[in-house]
Amino acid sequence: MATPEEMSLRGRLAAHTMWAGVADRSARTAPARSAFDARFERQVDPDGVMDPETRRKAAESARKAHFAKMALRSAQARSRKAKARKGSGGDEAA
Numbered sequence: 001m002a003t004p005e006e007m008s009l010r011g012r013l014a015a016h017t018m019w020a021g022v023a024d025r026s027a028r029t030a031p032a033r034s035a036f037d038a039r040f041e042r043q044v045d046p047d048g049v050m051d052p053e054t055r056r057k058a059a060e061s062a063r064k065a066h067f068a069k070m071a072l073r074s075a076q077a078r079s080r081k082a083k084a085r086k087g088s089g090g091d092e093a094a
Contacts, residue, residue, distance in 0.1 A: 037063070 002010070022028050040059035044050070050058065 040066070 019025070037059065040062040041055055044058040044062050045055045
């Protein structure tokens with residue numbers, strides 16, 4: 001069985017190999033981006049009754065709120081980790 005480090009290296013190798021053969025990166029990721037955006041459109045207009053422009057603007061705001069929430073949680077986690085390091089007496093950098 002491979003170690004976690006070896007599995008990580010294998011995955012990285014596979015990803016670089018895949019991307020080396022792709023001329024148009026945006027075409028490769030377009031289906032995922034489209035599905036991600038559709039998620040927010042369904043969130044703000046589950047019944048599909050809004051006009052398209054209003055739905056697009058509302059979905060854009062929902063997407064921005066999603067990423068802002070992730071940024072807040074990330075900052076909170078970093079703060080907790082920094083406090084834990086100080087509390088344990090360790091001065092090592094993260």
